[in-house]
Amino acid sequence: MSIKNQSFKVNVNTEIGRLRKLLIHSPDSGLGKVVPSKAQDWLFEDIVHLDTIRKDEYDYYIKLLMYFLDPDKIKGKLAEIDSETADRNFFKPDHKDFHNSLAVIEIQNLLADILEDASIRKKLSAAVCAIEGCTYKRQLQMVETEPKELAKIFISGTLEDDVMIFAPIPNLIFTRDVGITINNHILLNKPAKKARSRETLLMRYIFFNHPIFKEYAENILEIPDPAQHFLRPGEEEEQRTTLEGGDVMMVSPDHVLIGCSERTSAYGASEAIKLLFENNVVNKVTVVRIPNKRDFMHIDTVFTQVKRNMWVLLSSISKTQTANPDEPINFLVKQDHKEVTEIHQFTKHKVQEPKIFESIEALLDDISQNDLKSTEPTQFIYSGNGNFPYDSREQWTDSCNLLAIKEGVVLGYDRNDKTVEAFKTNGFNVIKVKDLINGLEDGSINTVTITDTLVLMPSAELSRARGGFHCMSLPLLRDDL
Template sequence: MEKNINVSSEVGRLRRLIIHSPDEGIGKVIPTKAQEWLFEDIIHLDTMRSKEYDLYVKLLLYFLDYDKIHGAITDADHPMNSRNYYKPDKEEYFNSDKVVEPQYLLSEILEHRDVRNRLVASVCAYEETSYAIQDQLLELPSKILSRTLISGIMPDGTMIFPPIPNFIFTRDIGIVVNDYLLMNKPAKAARARESIITKYILFNHPAFSEYKDNIIEITETEDFFLLDAEEQEKSKITMEGGDIMTIAPNHLLVGVSERTTLHAASRVVQLMHEKGIVEKVTVIKIPAKRAYMHIDTTFTQVKRNMWVMFGSFSREGIKKERHGVLESLVGDSKNEYKLDIKQYIKGRDYSDPITFEYLEDLLDDISQNDLKSEEPTEFIFSGNNEFPYGRREQWTDSCNVLAIKEGVIIGYDRNDKTTESFRKKGIEPITAEELLRKFDKGELMPDEVENTLILLPSAELSRARGGSHCMSMPLLRDSLFN
């Protein structure tokens, strides 16, 4: 039987994923609430949709669902040129089973009265709406109700609860580990409704019915509720998908960051081994700072032997950050860029993990030993490792790229120095607009694209602090070892 869900690497040929196009709720974010809702700035929604995310969707459709999109660029009457093609509640919606929209999946499960009743009750209880609002929601058509539960906006424009603008970052709602689904447990209240909605989709939609027993929820320990507030803060479990990477069939990476706690990482290690899902789990502790947020904001994979990473976390970068102070006086504990990297292997005593001193050592080990690369491991650095561009471009997601397949990745066009570094490694840049034009005119087929960095316009998208890696939840990738 053909698998619908299986991810065993970061760079195997991408076949199916979940994305959420920017919804109207994003256009309701105001300056005084932006940071609480985890945005750095307010977004011009129409620009984000029509001039940036629009190209992201079309690129994904060309690579994953060619027949759905071919001819759209040059045919003014093609459905994909409608301003409504990305809206699941509109007739023009593209509705691909390869590039999947959670809002559409949500609308389908809301057709079932029992699911509708339970989900609306769950959301209304969490958002503390009135009973009258709950009754109104229950009477909405499924496609409209789906839109309202996500955007917080009723059909008449009334705002009944906050938007969930971070839902465009579908990486964080869950991660596929081989043929298991690992659900998130968000650190911030602004993302709680995403988690509720995702849970209902995964447990109730037919697309996931064969995987119900493979859905893993990370929960608090039994005695957590008996702890006082201070103890709870120290031992709470929170986890987001940007800190999880299925890097090889036998190997999972887990970040400990601003959003994912040590207790969550520990629980993941134990569950992965208990269920026999992977042999190795490597925990990477990075500084708990907004600038880094998740591990995928500091490194992602380009090919089995190539990575893009934040230079300050590199071997040389860590030395430079000491600013000339004697190492014997400073010590690693005083260096905020020093990472703590420990690898736990099934059957090996957890008190004796394998330790990696530098991130490059771990990534090289993955490339050479887990992924069996026949070529030396190479690194591309944010901002070409030039001051101050390394930090500037890491902030605008230079290290956060999505691999369509080995060597073909989507990144942001604004990170000029990083693009220069990609070119030096033989990865040639092309704008999303130019590549789509070539596809549409038949000058190039998606399967013919090799060693290419596709540059996505990003003036508005980058304000939301997430790149193409964040904006994707891969469901199915080809194995690297077929």
């Protein structure tokens, strides 16, 4: 059944409502072509092993999503999918046996769909070739390329004969950053780094041209540059208008968090606030400024939500942390001779009178108690169990970057041992993804009744890409709490 012909609903109003639809991108061949000399230019810290990521790590992610979001596509078929004789192409979007889920939606498939339109194929080929500096003859060749193959080329930068014609876009696996669903609107990103320009272009074409988003065309928000921005002297990083989805969290139906970070500028946050207020999307936006460092990158690398009253976060930015001169980095911002984090909350009719929070914990407690009406005290689980150096080590491997597939059931990397201990201390069950999948297959575990569970995902290679499962998801539909 083609996704193009389906009625489609978009709505996300919390971080933890039962997940029903999301956009993902399975690791493609371009990820396996990142070379050491260009890794950091392409926003990777290291080169990764593609087959290991695909078969031993990311495939578990897709399987688990399918059991929760589209079980008819996988239940009863696990043995066949995992058999030694299977060619393991169930998760490769260009293969005839791909699952084609209408809930676990592959970006490459959407791209191939819109490229069937000759006009779009011509326009997008011209745009990509302009960004990548291709010849006009190459552009004409792309226009004549079959849509599914052209989608692969646009993403991997590689022709059918394995010849690379331009750089891959390996960060497309981090779909959160290309946009974020805010109620029934989609806020598109404005990337900070040149390496993400092509993926942003592709996603704009998908959101504005794919039939499943047709009813939401007026609800897609793009962040503009300020008027006459080109007259600014220089192109200093701090003066650019940038915003990425990892810095945007939809924490309650009327409240959005926006981070100012290495990737999202104050200009970007300001323009996003204007858009959200002018379009009546929400009435409250809180801006959280974190250190402009690669260690953090986005706010979802330092905290994410687990339950209505529970959050996981980096202790170094919490109110209980005092400056330690022996630590190599002081994460706190000095203001009026006090060490506090910078958090300003704006409401639609009082934009010039922001409410200031003393700490991340105070903000998250306010969200839990006042926005989400929790009947229990707010709890915090700290990266590395709050102990240095494990807090910093495990935050680097995404201990705070968790994806909730329903309230209290979150996915995280298996390598963050001290953080796992903290979850256990707070009453959580901990289960390896393989055991959970087997339980879902044989019926001993049920997606409806499972609660308070941290699912450990294999991460030897994925963690080296510097992004967790919150980064690797763009939720399109969640249940209301």
